[in-house]
Amino acid sequence: MKVSFKVNGKSETVEVSADTPLLWVLRDTLGMTGTKFGCGKALCGACTVHLNGVAVRSCQTQIGAVAGQNVTTIEGLGGDHKVQRAWEALDVPQCGYCQPGQMMSASALLSMNKNPSDQDIDAFMSGNLCRCGTYPRIRAAIKAAAKMS
Amino acid sequence: MEKIVKNEARRDFLKVSGSAAGGLALAFYLPTARMAQAADGGSPNAWVKIASDNTVTVMVARSEMGQDVYTSMPMLVAEELEVDINSVKVEFAPPAEVYINSLLGGQITGGSTSVRDGWEKLRKAGASARMMLVAAAADNWGVDASQCSAANGTIKGPGGKSATYGSVAAKAATMEVPKEVPLKPASQFKVVGNTKQKRLDTAAKVRGTAQFGIDTVVPGMKFAAVAMAPMIGGKIISYDDTRAKSMPGVHAVVEYSRGVAVVADSYWTAKKAVATLDPQYDAGPNADLDMTSLWSKMSDASNSAGAVFRESGNADAGLANAAKMITGEYRLPFQSHSPMEPQNTTAHVTADKAVIITPTQFQQLIPHVVGGAVGLKPEQVEVQTTFLGGGFGRRVEVDYAIDAAEISKAAGGIPVKMVWSREQDMMHDSYRPAGIYKFTAGVDANGKLQALKFKSTSPSISSRLFPSIVKDGIDPFAVEGIDNFPYMADAGLNFSYVMHDTGVQVGYWRGVSHNLNAVALECFIDELAKAAGADPIQYRIDMLDMGSTKHQWSGLSAGVPVGARMKRVLEEVRKKSGFGKRMPAGKGQGVAVMEGYNSVIAIVADVTVDSGYDVTIDKITTVVDGGTLVHPDQALAQIQGSINMGQGVGMISEITVKNGAVQQDNFDGYRAVRINETPKSMDVHFLKSDSTPGGLGEPATAVIVPALANAIHAACGKRVRTFPALPENVAAG
Numbered sequence: 001m002k003v004s005f006k007v008n009g010k011s012e013t014v015e016v017s018a019d020t021p022l023l024w025v026l027r028d029t030l031g032m033t034g035t036k037f038g039c040g041k042a043l044c045g046a047c048t049v050h051l052n053g054v055a056v057r058s059c060q061t062q063i064g065a066v067a068g069q070n071v072t073t074i075e076g077l078g079g080d081h082k083v084q085r086a087w088e089a090l091d092v093p094q095c096g097y098c099q100p101g102q103m104m105s106a107s108a109l110l111s112m113n114k115n116p117s118d119q120d121i122d123a124f125m126s127g128n129l130c131r132c133g134t135y136p137r138i139r140a141a142i143k144a145a146a147k148m149s
Numbered sequence: 150m151e152k153i154v155k156n157e158a159r160r161d162f163l164k165v166s167g168s169a170a171g172g173l174a175l176a177f178y179l180p181t182a183r184m185a186q187a188a189d190g191g192s193p194n195a196w197v198k199i200a201s202d203n204t205v206t207v208m209v210a211r212s213e214m215g216q217d218v219y220t221s222m223p224m225l226v227a228e229e230l231e232v233d234i235n236s237v238k239v240e241f242a243p244p245a246e247v248y249i250n251s252l253l254g255g256q257i258t259g260g261s262t263s264v265r266d267g268w269e270k271l272r273k274a275g276a277s278a279r280m281m282l283v284a285a286a287a288d289n290w291g292v293d294a295s296q297c298s299a300a301n302g303t304i305k306g307p308g309g310k311s312a313t314y315g316s317v318a319a320k321a322a323t324m325e326v327p328k329e330v331p332l333k334p335a336s337q338f339k340v341v342g343n344t345k346q347k348r349l350d351t352a353a354k355v356r357g358t359a360q361f362g363i364d365t366v367v368p369g370m371k372f373a374a375v376a377m378a379p380m381i382g383g384k385i386i387s388y389d390d391t392r393a394k395s396m397p398g399v400h401a402v403v404e405y406s407r408g409v410a411v412v413a414d415s416y417w418t419a420k421k422a423v424a425t426l427d428p429q430y431d432a433g434p435n436a437d438l439d440m441t442s443l444w445s446k447m448s449d450a451s452n453s454a455g456a457v458f459r460e461s462g463n464a465d466a467g468l469a470n471a472a473k474m475i476t477g478e479y480r481l482p483f484q485s486h487s488p489m490e491p492q493n494t495t496a497h498v499t500a501d502k503a504v505i506i507t508p509t510q511f512q513q514l515i516p517h518v519v520g521g522a523v524g525l526k527p528e529q530v531e532v533q534t535t536f537l538g539g540g541f542g543r544r545v546e547v548d549y550a551i552d553a554a555e556i557s558k559a560a561g562g563i564p565v566k567m568v569w570s571r572e573q574d575m576m577h578d579s580y581r582p583a584g585i586y587k588f589t590a591g592v593d594a595n596g597k598l599q600a601l602k603f604k605s606t607s608p609s610i611s612s613r614l615f616p617s618i619v620k621d622g623i624d625p626f627a628v629e630g631i632d633n634f635p636y637m638a639d640a641g642l643n644f645s646y647v648m649h650d651t652g653v654q655v656g657y658w659r660g661v662s663h664n665l666n667a668v669a670l671e672c673f674i675d676e677l678a679k680a681a682g683a684d685p686i687q688y689r690i691d692m693l694d695m696g697s698t699k700h701q702w703s704g705l706s707a708g709v710p711v712g713a714r715m716k717r718v719l720e721e722v723r724k725k726s727g728f729g730k731r732m733p734a735g736k737g738q739g740v741a742v743m744e745g746y747n748s749v750i751a752i753v754a755d756v757t758v759d760s761g762y763d764v765t766i767d768k769i770t771t772v773v774d775g776g777t778l779v780h781p782d783q784a785l786a787q788i789q790g791s792i793n794m795g796q797g798v799g800m801i802s803e804i805t806v807k808n809g810a811v812q813q814d815n816f817d818g819y820r821a822v823r824i825n826e827t828p829k830s831m832d833v834h835f836l837k838s839d840s841t842p843g844g845l846g847e848p849a850t851a852v853i854v855p856a857l858a859n860a861i862h863a864a865c866g867k868r869v870r871t872f873p874a875l876p877e878n879v880a881a882g
Contacts, residue, residue, distance in 0.1 A: 024417040033364035034357020039571040043816040074357035087355045094215030096354030097489040097538030122825035131539045132215040133793025135827040
């Protein structure tokens, strides 16, 4: 089927089966590989994107449900988003594979909660797995980003 | 239509020759390609390319999997090359002889060796290149090189003469390679040890532009999803591809050595088509394997005589004469690597060439095994290494590169990106070995150790991967973590190893057997200290071997006693953690110490154990003697990350097998530490040291586990004997 939606403000029309996860449309159809495949079951958060500003797992979001809506990916954060600046200032990534998903979750958290506590961060970010163990820096970077304008 | 996959045994693709020499070189000397020279500008050597526009490219011959080789190794080159580290470009090196890791004997990333191996080599490469650039400029100017100096990519000569590196690079490449290459003293380091240095790959990683293997796109590429038998050693005996072939976008359904692949226009189409194949399996030799029988057989094996790998004095006499005997037994489970990026490879195999683009820790092996699999000579196989979305030892294996190459060939020689599902990644791993670890100690009336017998019973990794280094029943990688036993040089010691295959394929997992032997050892030392009524830190310090004996199986460790270094980290961790203070009911502190990879680490864990034996980690205090820190902030990151991963395997992670298949197939079944389980208080202190760098990517994974177990004992009186320390295992202690 043909599906039209916006990705990072740009209109896109793709022709794929309606059950195709948004993840694979972004990666394979649109060539935007910043969004990562980790588990395919919404267990790791590597594929997190924003759907109308809300963090969703793109591996569990069928493209048919995205028609006419706004998707933001790591590419759409723009590089100068305060979360990206904080991540860079603290050198958060190690292997870096989970970090686009971490930053998409963190930016969604900060859009709802300007000054998250440790408990808020734990509750919101516990769906994003990192095997390198960058969590102490993720925590610190979210707090640093919260202080940025 | 039904097809039968050829009954082809999995190739034994790792046939290495050679022998252990100089500690633990794997002597893996495969023929490798010669270095290609840069077209523009010049390459004074294999590590540095300088373009005429002054772009400096440093070749990184180790795989970046989070551990920072992308920055730390160029820092070593830049220190002596005299260029701005933040302006250098980094390229991952192809397989070539010059890039062999001399601590491992192959172009392998592992064993916490990258910085240790590069410490002199890369600084000399930078210095040698700088000397050739200076010589070229001096020659142009008709002056002696000693009248010139180099800084920040520019050569200055007498009379205000100046030349950029780029302007003399082509000529420099033709200059004589200097025989004597003096290096700066540490006091003059500007790059090495810079606490403000940032990672060179962070910008790409926060923008989503870093290219991992799974992000590879090449012209004309198709996508492959695969079906494999879920049982370890099982195979597909039949399948039905009727539906798959009728699906729009499906290009081909092909068989390869260990499965069936669907090649399609998109990964999702390939994956959906694979789901229709209805494969039937031959469960293979492990069909009945489950944990009850596995542990039962391993327990039986642990009663047999092992191969002795360390012996001194007379352990039997010491035990006979001891005032008291103390025994301890520990069981450690299988673990999966489960890097965040599932295994994948993009392969393009044609009649006379193969291009393999892959996240690998062992690029040197790929031309040989891929060439063998698809009928090409090694020199016809080009390997490109991408960023790795985690490695942890999983990508020392090259199985998935072979699979992708076979699929590309079977699909008619088109470029194919094969991606495994998470389930396939978790169920087709080479797991950290499980094992049984037994101690019998004889102590005197004061509780002091007089004799110690130790036996580990566990599968051997190297028997499959590097059989030539396994000698007299001893796999050097199976005895590390205790072969360098740091206590009581005058006690009677008898340490042995029972090599025991369980049917589960095992592989090198971050920290390898430090994560087994040293975990058990540091738990048992805690038992001895408690039995003696002694402070666990002082008990250890009082027993340290301060001598100078070199151990036989020194592995990738220092190989010499490290008593003085251990004393320092133990004393420092006592201070920093406030160890020994009175704790409220339900709370406890535990300590552990270890030398591994020539780093010495002590950790104190503070925990709370509730009435249901649920454990909360309140604080982790770590003291590290890692020698000279090349990139201090990322040394810290490695310790933080290692502690996190060690916490996982110590507390919650476990791989089990039933009916011959791994039972955990995703991150719900196989638990890994999440941010809410990460301690809020994690202090890491590095001791100042001028010694050569120690390896830091792995050792802390092992030290945290006994520190936690010993803290659990202090908090609730339960000794963890079976890991991970889930409530039921704590309760049973």
